[in-house]
Amino acid sequence: MASTSILASYPLWVYHPVKEANMEEHLYGDMSLVKLCEDSQHVFRCDIMDPLVSNSVSEFLSPLTSLSEDPRCLGYPVTLWLAHEFSGASNSKLLQYYDLIEKTLSDEGILEPLRMEELSCSFADKLHGITNLFEGGEGFDRV
Structure with missing residues (x-):
């Protein structure tokens, strides 16, 4: 993932698919790499299931970009961060x-x-x- 981020010349991007879904391997969605915020160096794995993508992967991921600008978790969708933050045991x-x-x-x-x-x-x-x-x-x- 790190080398993909370094080589990319765009501030936001998606590399889809890195690996296609395979039910036998318990990979239920196409594995993708995404960079959702220009100001962040973080790249994340995002598994995308076919039924979720009606038109294009970029359109599907577009709403996540605005959710990825929260300073608490820059580059990662804040709603997912909050879910993770509050779901763990103390x-x-x-x-x-x-x-x-x-x-x-x-x-x-x-x-x-x-x-x-x-x-x-x-x-x-x-x-x-x-x-x-x-x-x-x-x-x-x-x-």
Whole structure:
């Protein structure tokens, strides 16, 4: 995606299809690459299903360009960003699940061996200040 963005001379573009839909591979729409905002360097994958595209892919994506100029997620449709932002579990809920899993593993007698394994595998995370796996996940550049 990065090289596609660098090579493109247009401020907004769609490369459709990168890969055509294939139900056997669980790819239900044509895979495309889109750049929706001139001021953003972000390029996104957008899977487009045939029934959604009545005339052209460009016409279908056109409304997303105006939704992609919000400074909270420049280059990405703000409605999708908000849906993603509010659909995830909170850190406190994730910690609650973590505690429940630890209790179950402890009851089964396998918590300590797993902790020893974790210590040998998580040194790099500790160096980078990541103490919980969910703290190092995906993120957007937020202004």
